[in-house]
Amino acid sequence: MLSGSVTQAAMALRTSQPTVSRELKDFEQSLGFQLFTRKGRSLVPTEAAISLHGEVRRSFIGLEEIGRTAEAIRANASSHIKIVCMPAYSTTLLPPLCRDFLRSNDSIRLSISALGNSVLANGISAQHYDLCIIEADLGFAGWTSTSIHAGEQVCIAPKGHPLTRRQVLTPADFEGVDFIYFSAEDMYRRKLDNVFREHGVTRRLRMEVATAASVCSLVSLGVGVSIINPISALHCLDQGVEMRRLSFSIPYTVRLHKNQSTRTPRALDAFAESCIEAVANMQRQVQQRLDGPAAILHAV
Template sequence: MAEAFVGTTFFIQKCVIFEVIYFISDMENCMPITLRHVEVFHAIMTAGSLTKAAEFMRTSQPTLSRELATLERLLDLKLFERRSRRLFATEKALTLHAEVKRSYFGLEQLMHAAEAIRDNTNQSVLIGCLPLFSLTLMPRVCRRLLESEPSSRIGLYPVEQASLMRDLLALRYELAVIEVGVPVDGVEIGEVTAGEEVCVLPFGHPLAARAVIAPGDLDDQTLISYSSTDPYRARFQRLFPDPGSFRNIRVEVPMADAICSLVQQGVGVGLVNPFSAHAYRGRGVIVRPLSISIPFVVGICRPRGRPISTLAANAASLIAEECRLMAEEFAKPGT
Protein backbone atom coordinates (compact mmCIF):
# COMPACT_ATOMS: atom_id res chain seq x y z
CA MET A 1 0.00 0.00 0.00
CA ALA A 2 2.79 2.41 0.99
CA GLU A 3 4.76 1.63 -2.18
CA ALA A 4 1.69 2.32 -4.32
CA PHE A 5 1.12 5.62 -2.53
CA VAL A 6 4.74 6.73 -3.08
CA GLY A 7 4.51 5.75 -6.73
CA THR A 8 1.33 7.73 -7.14
CA THR A 9 2.96 10.68 -5.39
CA PHE A 10 5.87 10.68 -7.84
CA PHE A 11 3.51 10.42 -10.81
CA ILE A 12 1.40 13.36 -9.57
CA GLN A 13 4.53 15.42 -8.91
CA LYS A 14 5.70 14.85 -12.48
CA CYS A 15 2.29 15.83 -13.85
CA VAL A 16 2.14 19.03 -11.81
CA ILE A 17 5.64 20.12 -12.70
CA PHE A 18 5.13 19.34 -16.37
CA GLU A 19 2.18 21.74 -16.19
CA VAL A 20 4.75 24.40 -15.25
CA ILE A 21 6.95 23.28 -18.13
CA TYR A 22 4.17 23.89 -20.63
CA PHE A 23 3.31 27.19 -18.97
CA ILE A 24 6.82 28.53 -19.48
CA SER A 25 7.33 26.96 -22.90
CA ASP A 26 6.29 28.32 -26.26
CA MET A 27 3.69 25.78 -27.36
CA GLU A 28 4.37 26.39 -31.05
CA ASN A 29 8.06 25.64 -30.69
CA CYS A 30 7.52 22.66 -28.30
CA MET A 31 10.87 23.21 -26.60
CA PRO A 32 12.23 19.98 -25.07
CA ILE A 33 12.33 21.20 -21.46
CA THR A 34 12.45 18.31 -18.99
CA LEU A 35 11.35 17.76 -15.42
CA ARG A 36 15.03 17.77 -14.46
CA HIS A 37 15.48 21.33 -15.76
CA VAL A 38 12.60 22.60 -13.60
CA GLU A 39 13.91 20.74 -10.54
CA VAL A 40 17.39 22.23 -11.03
CA PHE A 41 16.00 25.75 -11.39
CA HIS A 42 13.79 25.36 -8.30
CA ALA A 43 16.67 23.94 -6.24
CA ILE A 44 19.01 26.83 -7.15
CA MET A 45 16.38 29.48 -6.43
CA THR A 46 15.46 27.85 -3.12
CA ALA A 47 18.99 27.08 -1.94
CA GLY A 48 20.43 30.42 -3.05
CA SER A 49 23.59 29.02 -4.62
CA LEU A 50 24.83 26.30 -6.96
CA THR A 51 26.88 24.70 -4.20
CA LYS A 52 23.96 24.26 -1.81
CA ALA A 53 21.64 23.18 -4.63
CA ALA A 54 24.17 20.52 -5.69
CA GLU A 55 24.36 19.23 -2.12
CA PHE A 56 20.58 19.10 -1.91
CA MET A 57 20.24 17.24 -5.21
CA ARG A 58 23.27 15.02 -4.48
CA THR A 59 25.09 15.91 -7.66
CA SER A 60 28.03 18.05 -8.70
CA GLN A 61 28.11 21.79 -9.13
CA PRO A 62 29.40 21.61 -12.75
CA THR A 63 26.51 19.28 -13.64
CA LEU A 64 23.93 21.74 -12.32
CA SER A 65 25.72 24.61 -14.04
CA ARG A 66 25.48 22.82 -17.40
CA GLU A 67 21.81 21.97 -16.92
CA LEU A 68 21.04 25.55 -15.93
CA ALA A 69 22.80 26.84 -19.02
CA THR A 70 20.76 24.42 -21.14
CA LEU A 71 17.52 25.66 -19.55
CA GLU A 72 18.44 29.30 -20.25
CA ARG A 73 19.23 28.42 -23.87
CA LEU A 74 15.98 26.50 -24.36
CA LEU A 75 13.89 29.27 -22.84
CA ASP A 76 15.93 32.02 -24.47
CA LEU A 77 15.91 33.78 -21.08
CA LYS A 78 18.74 35.07 -18.95
CA LEU A 79 17.80 33.72 -15.54
CA PHE A 80 20.97 34.54 -13.61
CA GLU A 81 23.75 37.10 -13.63
CA ARG A 82 27.15 35.57 -12.96
CA ARG A 83 29.38 37.86 -10.90
CA SER A 84 32.45 36.94 -8.83
CA ARG A 85 31.70 33.23 -9.25
CA ARG A 86 28.22 33.73 -7.76
CA LEU A 87 24.74 33.61 -9.27
CA PHE A 88 22.26 36.48 -8.90
CA ALA A 89 18.69 35.86 -9.98
CA THR A 90 17.29 38.22 -12.62
CA GLU A 91 13.81 39.69 -12.55
CA LYS A 92 12.74 37.11 -15.15
CA ALA A 93 13.97 34.31 -12.87
CA LEU A 94 11.92 35.66 -9.97
CA THR A 95 8.80 35.83 -12.15
CA LEU A 96 9.34 32.31 -13.46
CA HIS A 97 10.02 30.92 -9.98
CA ALA A 98 6.73 32.36 -8.73
CA GLU A 99 4.94 30.09 -11.21
CA VAL A 100 7.06 27.11 -10.22
CA LYS A 101 6.33 27.70 -6.52
CA ARG A 102 2.62 28.01 -7.21
CA SER A 103 2.58 24.55 -8.76
CA TYR A 104 4.68 23.09 -5.94
CA PHE A 105 2.25 24.69 -3.47
CA GLY A 106 -0.68 23.06 -5.24
CA LEU A 107 1.15 19.74 -5.12
CA GLU A 108 1.75 20.07 -1.36
CA GLN A 109 -1.96 20.67 -0.80
CA LEU A 110 -2.80 17.60 -2.87
CA MET A 111 -0.33 15.45 -0.95
CA HIS A 112 -1.64 16.63 2.44
CA ALA A 113 -5.13 15.68 1.32
CA ALA A 114 -3.94 12.29 0.04
CA GLU A 115 -2.12 11.58 3.31
CA ALA A 116 -5.21 12.50 5.30
CA ILE A 117 -7.38 10.18 3.17
CA ARG A 118 -4.85 7.38 3.50
CA ASP A 119 -4.60 7.75 7.28
CA ASN A 120 -8.34 8.36 7.78
CA THR A 121 -7.57 11.75 9.33
CA ASN A 122 -9.16 13.96 6.73
CA GLN A 123 -9.42 16.98 9.06
CA SER A 124 -7.46 19.82 7.55
CA VAL A 125 -8.21 23.37 6.45
CA LEU A 126 -6.19 25.82 4.38
CA ILE A 127 -6.75 29.47 5.24
CA GLY A 128 -5.33 32.47 3.41
CA CYS A 129 -5.27 35.80 5.23
CA LEU A 130 -3.75 39.26 5.10
CA PRO A 131 -0.34 39.48 6.82
CA LEU A 132 -1.99 41.77 9.40
CA PHE A 133 -4.30 38.96 10.56
CA SER A 134 -1.57 36.30 10.59
CA LEU A 135 0.07 38.21 13.47
CA THR A 136 -3.00 39.29 15.42
CA LEU A 137 -6.32 37.54 14.85
CA MET A 138 -5.41 34.15 13.41
CA PRO A 139 -3.04 32.88 16.16
CA ARG A 140 -5.97 33.11 18.57
CA VAL A 141 -8.25 31.33 16.11
CA CYS A 142 -5.69 28.56 15.49
CA ARG A 143 -5.24 27.96 19.22
CA ARG A 144 -8.96 27.56 19.79
CA LEU A 145 -9.47 25.43 16.68
CA LEU A 146 -6.72 22.99 17.71
CA GLU A 147 -8.10 22.86 21.25
CA SER A 148 -11.50 21.78 19.89
CA GLU A 149 -10.07 19.53 17.14
CA PRO A 150 -6.71 18.18 18.46
CA SER A 151 -6.06 15.90 15.46
CA SER A 152 -6.76 18.56 12.83
CA ARG A 153 -4.24 20.37 10.64
CA ILE A 154 -4.26 24.04 9.72
CA GLY A 155 -2.44 25.65 6.82
CA LEU A 156 -2.20 29.41 7.37
CA TYR A 157 -0.86 31.51 4.48
CA PRO A 158 -0.33 35.30 4.75
CA VAL A 159 -0.94 36.84 1.31
CA GLU A 160 -1.73 40.33 0.02
CA GLN A 161 -5.40 40.87 -0.79
CA ALA A 162 -5.28 40.85 -4.61
CA SER A 163 -3.37 37.55 -4.71
CA LEU A 164 -5.50 36.19 -1.89
CA MET A 165 -8.73 36.58 -3.86
CA ARG A 166 -7.20 35.03 -6.97
CA ASP A 167 -5.91 32.03 -5.00
CA LEU A 168 -9.24 31.59 -3.23
CA LEU A 169 -11.07 31.46 -6.58
CA ALA A 170 -8.46 28.93 -7.75
CA LEU A 171 -9.51 26.82 -4.72
CA ARG A 172 -6.09 26.97 -3.09
CA TYR A 173 -7.81 27.87 0.20
CA GLU A 174 -11.14 27.00 1.77
CA LEU A 175 -11.29 30.32 3.61
CA ALA A 176 -9.73 33.77 3.27
CA VAL A 177 -9.69 36.58 5.83
CA ILE A 178 -9.58 40.09 4.36
CA GLU A 179 -10.47 43.72 4.97
CA VAL A 180 -13.87 44.26 3.38
CA GLY A 181 -13.69 46.39 0.26
CA VAL A 182 -14.82 45.87 -3.32
CA PRO A 183 -17.02 42.73 -3.83
CA VAL A 184 -15.42 39.92 -5.84
CA ASP A 185 -17.41 37.78 -8.30
CA GLY A 186 -17.58 34.16 -7.21
CA VAL A 187 -16.69 34.90 -3.58
CA GLU A 188 -19.11 34.74 -0.66
CA ILE A 189 -18.13 37.20 2.08
CA GLY A 190 -19.38 37.18 5.67
CA GLU A 191 -18.74 40.53 7.38
CA VAL A 192 -18.00 41.15 11.05
CA THR A 193 -17.12 44.50 12.64
CA ALA A 194 -13.92 44.21 14.64
CA GLY A 195 -13.65 47.61 16.32
CA GLU A 196 -13.05 51.11 15.01
CA GLU A 197 -10.21 52.83 13.21
CA VAL A 198 -8.02 54.73 15.69
CA CYS A 199 -5.32 57.38 15.94
CA VAL A 200 -1.80 56.35 16.99
CA LEU A 201 0.52 58.85 18.69
CA PRO A 202 4.10 58.68 19.96
CA PHE A 203 4.76 58.80 23.72
CA GLY A 204 4.84 62.36 25.01
CA HIS A 205 2.79 63.78 22.15
CA PRO A 206 0.55 66.75 23.18
CA LEU A 207 -2.57 65.08 21.73
CA ALA A 208 -2.05 62.11 24.08
CA ALA A 209 -3.62 64.22 26.83
CA ARG A 210 -6.96 64.01 24.98
CA ALA A 211 -9.33 61.09 25.49
CA VAL A 212 -10.66 61.36 21.93
CA ILE A 213 -9.06 62.73 18.76
CA ALA A 214 -11.22 64.87 16.47
CA PRO A 215 -10.33 65.26 12.76
CA GLY A 216 -9.54 68.97 13.32
CA ASP A 217 -6.92 68.03 15.94
CA LEU A 218 -4.76 66.63 13.14
CA ASP A 219 -4.72 69.78 10.99
CA ASP A 220 -1.34 71.02 12.23
CA GLN A 221 0.24 67.62 12.88
CA THR A 222 2.82 65.70 10.86
CA LEU A 223 0.80 62.84 9.43
CA ILE A 224 2.01 59.40 8.36
CA SER A 225 -0.41 57.84 5.91
CA TYR A 226 -1.04 55.31 3.20
CA SER A 227 -0.14 56.26 -0.37
CA SER A 228 -2.36 58.62 -2.36
CA THR A 229 -3.62 55.72 -4.51
CA ASP A 230 -4.52 53.50 -1.56
CA PRO A 231 -8.30 53.00 -1.14
CA TYR A 232 -7.78 52.96 2.63
CA ARG A 233 -6.53 56.54 2.57
CA ALA A 234 -9.35 57.56 0.23
CA ARG A 235 -11.81 56.15 2.74
CA PHE A 236 -10.36 58.29 5.55
CA GLN A 237 -10.44 61.41 3.39
CA ARG A 238 -14.00 60.72 2.32
CA LEU A 239 -15.23 60.30 5.90
CA PHE A 240 -13.39 63.25 7.44
CA PRO A 241 -15.63 66.38 7.47
CA ASP A 242 -12.62 68.53 6.53
CA PRO A 243 -9.79 66.69 4.78
CA GLY A 244 -7.36 69.53 5.55
CA SER A 245 -5.29 67.25 7.79
CA PHE A 246 -4.18 65.25 4.77
CA ARG A 247 -2.26 68.25 3.45
CA ASN A 248 0.24 67.58 6.26
CA ILE A 249 1.25 64.10 5.11
CA ARG A 250 5.04 63.82 5.26
CA VAL A 251 5.56 60.06 4.95
CA GLU A 252 3.60 57.57 2.82
CA VAL A 253 3.80 53.82 3.44
CA PRO A 254 1.82 50.78 2.23
CA MET A 255 1.06 49.07 5.57
CA ALA A 256 -0.46 49.90 8.95
CA ASP A 257 2.44 48.22 10.76
CA ALA A 258 4.84 50.62 9.02
CA ILE A 259 2.75 53.58 10.18
CA CYS A 260 2.86 52.31 13.76
CA SER A 261 6.62 51.73 13.57
CA LEU A 262 7.19 55.30 12.33
CA VAL A 263 4.92 56.67 15.09
CA GLN A 264 6.95 54.62 17.55
CA GLN A 265 10.03 56.54 16.39
CA GLY A 266 8.29 59.88 16.95
CA VAL A 267 8.08 60.74 13.25
CA GLY A 268 4.42 61.79 13.43
CA VAL A 269 0.87 60.53 14.03
CA GLY A 270 -1.29 58.17 11.98
CA LEU A 271 -4.70 56.60 11.47
CA VAL A 272 -4.77 52.79 11.45
CA ASN A 273 -6.90 49.73 12.13
CA PRO A 274 -7.33 48.60 15.76
CA PHE A 275 -5.43 45.30 15.29
CA SER A 276 -2.18 46.99 14.28
CA ALA A 277 -2.63 49.83 16.78
CA HIS A 278 -3.11 47.58 19.80
CA ALA A 279 -0.23 45.32 18.77
CA TYR A 280 2.02 48.40 19.25
CA ARG A 281 0.21 49.84 22.29
CA GLY A 282 2.59 50.36 25.21
CA ARG A 283 5.65 50.02 22.96
CA GLY A 284 6.22 53.71 22.38
CA VAL A 285 2.75 54.12 20.86
CA ILE A 286 -0.39 55.58 22.41
CA VAL A 287 -3.80 54.66 20.96
CA ARG A 288 -6.73 57.07 21.01
CA PRO A 289 -10.24 56.64 19.55
CA LEU A 290 -11.56 59.05 16.94
CA SER A 291 -14.53 61.33 17.51
CA ILE A 292 -16.12 60.00 14.33
CA SER A 293 -17.01 56.34 13.86
CA ILE A 294 -15.06 54.49 11.16
CA PRO A 295 -15.80 50.75 11.62
CA PHE A 296 -13.09 48.25 10.78
CA VAL A 297 -14.85 45.36 9.00
CA VAL A 298 -13.28 41.93 8.55
CA GLY A 299 -14.43 39.72 5.69
CA ILE A 300 -14.53 35.92 6.02
CA CYS A 301 -14.52 34.63 2.45
CA ARG A 302 -15.10 31.33 0.70
CA PRO A 303 -15.71 30.34 -2.92
CA ARG A 304 -19.41 30.75 -3.73
CA GLY A 305 -21.32 27.55 -4.42
CA ARG A 306 -18.62 25.23 -3.09
CA PRO A 307 -19.30 22.82 -0.19
CA ILE A 308 -17.49 23.71 3.04
CA SER A 309 -15.93 21.15 5.39
CA THR A 310 -16.96 20.93 9.03
CA LEU A 311 -13.50 22.09 10.12
CA ALA A 312 -13.59 25.11 7.78
CA ALA A 313 -17.07 26.02 9.01
CA ASN A 314 -15.84 25.82 12.61
CA ALA A 315 -12.85 27.99 11.69
CA ALA A 316 -15.11 30.60 10.09
CA SER A 317 -17.29 30.67 13.20
CA LEU A 318 -14.25 31.11 15.45
CA ILE A 319 -12.86 33.90 13.27
CA ALA A 320 -16.12 35.84 13.59
CA GLU A 321 -16.27 35.19 17.35
CA GLU A 322 -12.66 36.28 17.92
CA CYS A 323 -13.26 39.46 15.90
CA ARG A 324 -16.14 40.36 18.22
CA LEU A 325 -14.12 39.49 21.33
CA MET A 326 -11.17 41.60 20.19
CA ALA A 327 -13.51 44.50 19.40
CA GLU A 328 -14.77 44.31 23.00
CA GLU A 329 -11.18 44.28 24.28
CA PHE A 330 -10.29 47.31 22.17
CA ALA A 331 -13.29 49.20 23.59
CA LYS A 332 -12.49 48.59 27.28
CA PRO A 333 -11.68 51.73 29.32
CA GLY A 334 -7.94 52.25 29.54
CA THR A 335 -7.31 50.17 26.44
Protein backbone atom coordinates in the same frame (compact mmCIF):
# COMPACT_ATOMS: atom_id res chain seq x y z
CA MET B 1 19.59 27.10 -12.04
CA LEU B 2 20.79 26.63 -8.46
CA SER B 3 24.42 25.58 -8.92
CA GLY B 4 25.46 27.79 -11.85
CA SER B 5 27.66 25.19 -13.52
CA VAL B 6 27.54 21.66 -14.92
CA THR B 7 30.24 20.54 -12.50
CA GLN B 8 28.36 21.72 -9.42
CA ALA B 9 25.10 20.29 -10.76
CA ALA B 10 26.75 16.92 -11.27
CA MET B 11 28.08 16.95 -7.71
CA ALA B 12 24.65 17.85 -6.32
CA LEU B 13 23.00 15.06 -8.34
CA ARG B 14 25.80 12.59 -7.57
CA THR B 15 26.44 11.84 -11.21
CA SER B 16 29.08 12.66 -13.82
CA GLN B 17 29.58 15.93 -15.65
CA PRO B 18 29.18 14.33 -19.12
CA THR B 19 25.84 12.85 -18.02
CA VAL B 20 24.51 16.23 -16.94
CA SER B 21 25.77 17.87 -20.17
CA ARG B 22 24.12 15.19 -22.30
CA GLU B 23 20.81 15.34 -20.41
CA LEU B 24 20.78 19.14 -20.63
CA LYS B 25 21.44 19.05 -24.38
CA ASP B 26 18.69 16.47 -24.94
CA PHE B 27 16.28 18.54 -22.81
CA GLU B 28 16.99 21.69 -24.83
CA GLN B 29 16.41 19.79 -28.08
CA SER B 30 13.09 18.45 -26.84
CA LEU B 31 11.99 21.95 -25.75
CA GLY B 32 13.13 23.65 -28.93
CA PHE B 33 14.97 26.54 -27.26
CA GLN B 34 18.21 27.24 -25.41
CA LEU B 35 18.19 27.22 -21.60
CA PHE B 36 21.72 28.45 -20.77
CA THR B 37 24.53 30.48 -22.27
CA ARG B 38 28.17 29.91 -21.27
CA LYS B 39 30.14 32.63 -19.47
CA GLY B 40 33.56 31.26 -18.67
CA ARG B 41 32.99 28.12 -16.61
CA SER B 42 29.53 29.24 -15.54
CA LEU B 43 26.13 28.71 -17.10
CA VAL B 44 23.84 31.74 -17.26
CA PRO B 45 20.11 30.98 -17.59
CA THR B 46 18.22 32.55 -20.47
CA GLU B 47 14.93 34.37 -19.95
CA ALA B 48 13.17 31.27 -21.27
CA ALA B 49 14.91 29.14 -18.62
CA ILE B 50 13.89 31.55 -15.86
CA SER B 51 10.25 31.43 -16.96
CA LEU B 52 10.28 27.65 -17.22
CA HIS B 53 11.97 27.34 -13.83
CA GLY B 54 9.11 29.31 -12.23
CA GLU B 55 6.58 26.83 -13.59
CA VAL B 56 8.68 23.86 -12.50
CA ARG B 57 8.99 25.27 -8.96
CA ARG B 58 5.23 25.72 -8.75
CA SER B 59 4.78 22.11 -9.83
CA PHE B 60 7.20 20.92 -7.14
CA ILE B 61 5.36 23.00 -4.56
CA GLY B 62 2.16 21.26 -5.64
CA LEU B 63 3.81 17.86 -5.23
CA GLU B 64 5.10 18.87 -1.80
CA GLU B 65 1.60 19.92 -0.80
CA ILE B 66 0.28 16.50 -1.85
CA GLY B 67 2.96 14.92 0.32
CA ARG B 68 2.05 17.09 3.31
CA THR B 69 -1.63 16.29 2.86
CA ALA B 70 -0.92 12.55 2.76
CA GLU B 71 1.21 12.83 5.89
CA ALA B 72 -1.52 14.78 7.67
CA ILE B 73 -4.14 12.20 6.72
CA ARG B 74 -1.92 9.46 8.11
CA ALA B 75 -1.73 11.47 11.32
CA ASN B 76 -5.56 11.77 11.41
CA ALA B 77 -5.48 15.47 10.55
CA SER B 78 -7.70 15.05 7.52
CA SER B 79 -9.34 18.50 7.51
CA HIS B 80 -7.19 21.27 6.08
CA ILE B 81 -8.42 24.88 6.02
CA LYS B 82 -6.48 27.17 3.71
CA ILE B 83 -6.79 30.80 4.79
CA VAL B 84 -5.73 33.88 2.86
CA CYS B 85 -5.77 37.29 4.47
CA MET B 86 -4.41 40.82 4.35
CA PRO B 87 -1.02 41.09 6.10
CA ALA B 88 -2.39 42.95 9.15
CA TYR B 89 -4.56 40.02 10.22
CA SER B 90 -1.72 37.48 9.97
CA THR B 91 0.05 39.10 12.94
CA THR B 92 -2.90 40.42 14.98
CA LEU B 93 -6.22 38.62 14.65
CA LEU B 94 -5.17 35.18 13.49
CA PRO B 95 -2.35 33.95 15.80
CA PRO B 96 -4.43 33.79 19.03
CA LEU B 97 -7.50 32.69 17.07
CA CYS B 98 -5.64 29.78 15.45
CA ARG B 99 -4.05 28.77 18.76
CA ASP B 100 -7.41 28.56 20.53
CA PHE B 101 -9.12 26.85 17.59
CA LEU B 102 -6.46 24.16 17.24
CA ARG B 103 -6.54 23.39 20.95
CA SER B 104 -10.15 22.26 20.63
CA ASN B 105 -9.91 20.81 17.09
CA ASP B 106 -7.08 18.30 17.12
CA SER B 107 -7.93 16.76 13.73
CA ILE B 108 -7.81 20.04 11.79
CA ARG B 109 -4.77 21.78 10.38
CA LEU B 110 -4.57 25.36 9.17
CA SER B 111 -2.42 27.23 6.69
CA ILE B 112 -2.26 31.03 6.38
CA SER B 113 -1.15 33.09 3.39
CA ALA B 114 -0.80 36.85 3.89
CA LEU B 115 -0.91 38.47 0.46
CA GLY B 116 -1.35 41.81 -1.25
CA ASN B 117 -4.64 42.56 -2.97
CA SER B 118 -3.64 41.68 -6.54
CA VAL B 119 -2.00 38.34 -5.71
CA LEU B 120 -4.79 37.58 -3.26
CA ALA B 121 -7.45 38.14 -5.92
CA ASN B 122 -5.71 35.76 -8.33
CA GLY B 123 -5.61 33.01 -5.70
CA ILE B 124 -9.26 33.50 -4.81
CA SER B 125 -10.45 33.41 -8.40
CA ALA B 126 -8.47 30.19 -8.90
CA GLN B 127 -10.17 28.63 -5.83
CA HIS B 128 -6.84 28.09 -4.03
CA TYR B 129 -8.27 28.95 -0.61
CA ASP B 130 -11.16 28.04 1.67
CA LEU B 131 -11.46 31.31 3.58
CA CYS B 132 -10.53 34.87 2.76
CA ILE B 133 -10.33 37.51 5.53
CA ILE B 134 -9.98 41.06 4.24
CA GLU B 135 -11.53 44.53 4.47
CA ALA B 136 -13.11 44.67 1.03
CA ASP B 137 -16.09 43.03 -0.61
CA LEU B 138 -15.43 40.30 -3.17
CA GLY B 139 -17.03 40.08 -6.54
CA PHE B 140 -16.25 36.42 -7.23
CA ALA B 141 -18.89 33.78 -7.83
CA GLY B 142 -18.88 30.76 -5.55
CA TRP B 143 -18.06 32.67 -2.36
CA THR B 144 -20.39 33.63 0.51
CA SER B 145 -19.59 36.71 2.56
CA THR B 146 -20.11 37.79 6.16
CA SER B 147 -19.45 41.34 7.36
CA ILE B 148 -18.30 41.78 10.97
CA HIS B 149 -18.45 45.18 12.62
CA ALA B 150 -15.13 45.52 14.46
CA GLY B 151 -15.66 48.96 15.99
CA GLU B 152 -14.34 52.34 14.90
CA GLN B 153 -11.03 53.51 13.53
CA VAL B 154 -8.90 55.03 16.30
CA CYS B 155 -5.93 57.34 16.65
CA ILE B 156 -2.61 55.94 17.83
CA ALA B 157 0.14 58.21 19.10
CA PRO B 158 3.47 57.79 20.91
CA LYS B 159 3.17 57.78 24.70
CA GLY B 160 3.31 61.33 26.03
CA HIS B 161 2.35 62.92 22.71
CA PRO B 162 0.28 66.12 23.14
CA LEU B 163 -2.75 64.46 21.52
CA THR B 164 -2.85 61.84 24.30
CA ARG B 165 -3.90 64.56 26.77
CA ARG B 166 -7.35 64.39 25.22
CA GLN B 167 -9.68 61.41 25.49
CA VAL B 168 -11.56 62.24 22.28
CA LEU B 169 -9.90 63.85 19.26
CA THR B 170 -11.60 66.15 16.76
CA PRO B 171 -10.39 66.80 13.21
CA ALA B 172 -9.08 70.20 14.32
CA ASP B 173 -6.76 68.50 16.82
CA PHE B 174 -4.74 67.12 13.90
CA GLU B 175 -3.98 70.51 12.32
CA GLY B 176 -0.25 70.61 11.51
CA VAL B 177 0.42 67.34 13.36
CA ASP B 178 3.05 64.95 11.97
CA PHE B 179 0.99 62.16 10.42
CA ILE B 180 1.75 58.72 8.98
CA TYR B 181 -0.46 57.96 6.00
CA PHE B 182 -1.51 54.71 4.43
CA SER B 183 -1.03 54.42 0.68
CA ALA B 184 -3.44 56.30 -1.55
CA GLU B 185 -5.07 53.03 -2.64
CA ASP B 186 -6.22 52.23 0.91
CA MET B 187 -10.02 52.47 1.19
CA TYR B 188 -9.91 53.95 4.71
CA ARG B 189 -7.22 56.46 3.71
CA ARG B 190 -9.67 57.94 1.21
CA LYS B 191 -12.41 58.21 3.86
CA LEU B 192 -10.04 59.94 6.27
CA ASP B 193 -8.83 62.37 3.63
CA ASN B 194 -12.44 63.35 2.92
CA VAL B 195 -13.12 64.04 6.63
CA PHE B 196 -10.11 66.31 7.04
CA ARG B 197 -10.78 68.02 3.71
CA GLU B 198 -14.35 68.81 4.77
CA HIS B 199 -13.07 70.37 8.02
CA GLY B 200 -10.27 72.30 6.31
CA VAL B 201 -7.61 70.51 8.34
CA THR B 202 -4.09 69.98 7.00
CA ARG B 203 -1.98 67.24 8.55
CA ARG B 204 1.78 67.18 8.07
CA LEU B 205 2.65 64.18 5.91
CA ARG B 206 5.75 62.52 7.32
CA MET B 207 5.60 59.05 5.81
CA GLU B 208 3.35 56.96 3.60
CA VAL B 209 3.33 53.18 4.11
CA ALA B 210 1.34 50.17 2.95
CA THR B 211 0.72 48.12 6.11
CA ALA B 212 -0.70 48.67 9.58
CA ALA B 213 2.35 46.96 11.09
CA SER B 214 4.59 49.60 9.53
CA VAL B 215 2.34 52.39 10.82
CA CYS B 216 2.46 50.98 14.37
CA SER B 217 6.26 50.65 14.29
CA LEU B 218 6.71 54.22 13.08
CA VAL B 219 4.30 55.62 15.65
CA SER B 220 6.09 53.72 18.43
CA LEU B 221 9.36 55.32 17.28
CA GLY B 222 7.84 58.79 17.52
CA VAL B 223 7.75 59.57 13.80
CA GLY B 224 4.15 60.76 14.00
CA VAL B 225 0.58 59.80 14.79
CA SER B 226 -1.91 57.90 12.65
CA ILE B 227 -5.46 56.60 12.44
CA ILE B 228 -5.79 52.86 11.97
CA ASN B 229 -8.12 49.92 12.44
CA PRO B 230 -8.88 48.97 16.06
CA ILE B 231 -7.51 45.41 15.70
CA SER B 232 -4.02 46.60 14.77
CA ALA B 233 -4.22 49.42 17.33
CA LEU B 234 -4.96 46.96 20.14
CA HIS B 235 -2.03 44.79 19.09
CA CYS B 236 0.53 47.61 19.25
CA LEU B 237 -0.39 49.08 22.65
CA ASP B 238 2.54 47.28 24.27
CA GLN B 239 4.98 49.05 21.91
CA GLY B 240 4.94 52.47 23.59
CA VAL B 241 1.75 53.56 21.83
CA GLU B 242 -1.47 55.06 23.18
CA MET B 243 -4.92 54.88 21.62
CA ARG B 244 -7.62 57.58 21.52
CA ARG B 245 -11.19 57.85 20.26
CA LEU B 246 -12.21 60.09 17.40
CA SER B 247 -15.12 62.53 17.54
CA PHE B 248 -16.06 61.49 14.01
CA SER B 249 -17.14 58.00 12.99
CA ILE B 250 -15.24 55.76 10.59
CA PRO B 251 -16.65 52.25 11.16
CA TYR B 252 -14.27 49.38 10.55
CA THR B 253 -15.48 46.12 9.01
CA VAL B 254 -13.83 42.73 8.74
CA ARG B 255 -15.18 40.58 5.93
CA LEU B 256 -15.10 36.79 5.85
CA HIS B 257 -15.46 35.17 2.43
CA LYS B 258 -16.05 31.41 2.42
CA ASN B 259 -15.43 29.20 -0.58
CA GLN B 260 -18.63 27.27 -1.34
CA SER B 261 -16.57 24.56 -3.04
CA THR B 262 -14.49 23.77 0.04
CA ARG B 263 -13.90 20.10 0.81
CA THR B 264 -14.21 20.76 4.56
CA PRO B 265 -17.45 22.76 4.99
CA ARG B 266 -18.08 21.83 8.62
CA ALA B 267 -14.55 22.64 9.72
CA LEU B 268 -14.64 25.89 7.74
CA ASP B 269 -17.95 26.94 9.34
CA ALA B 270 -16.52 26.22 12.79
CA PHE B 271 -13.43 28.32 12.12
CA ALA B 272 -15.50 31.17 10.67
CA GLU B 273 -17.65 31.22 13.82
CA SER B 274 -14.50 31.32 15.94
CA CYS B 275 -13.27 34.24 13.84
CA ILE B 276 -16.50 36.18 14.42
CA GLU B 277 -16.19 35.60 18.17
CA ALA B 278 -12.53 36.68 18.13
CA VAL B 279 -13.35 39.97 16.39
CA ALA B 280 -16.15 40.65 18.87
CA ASN B 281 -13.79 39.95 21.76
CA MET B 282 -11.17 42.31 20.34
CA GLN B 283 -13.82 45.00 19.94
CA ARG B 284 -14.70 44.66 23.65
CA GLN B 285 -11.02 44.88 24.60
CA VAL B 286 -10.59 48.06 22.55
CA GLN B 287 -13.61 49.65 24.26
CA GLN B 288 -12.24 48.74 27.68
CA ARG B 289 -8.86 50.26 26.88
CA LEU B 290 -10.46 53.42 25.52
CA ASP B 291 -12.76 53.77 28.54
CA GLY B 292 -9.86 53.18 30.93
CA PRO B 293 -10.43 54.05 34.61
CA ALA B 294 -13.91 55.40 33.87
CA ALA B 295 -15.06 51.94 32.80
CA ILE B 296 -13.61 50.35 35.93
CA LEU B 297 -15.30 52.96 38.14
CA HIS B 298 -18.62 52.39 36.36
CA ALA B 299 -18.29 48.61 36.83
CA VAL B 300 -17.68 49.07 40.55
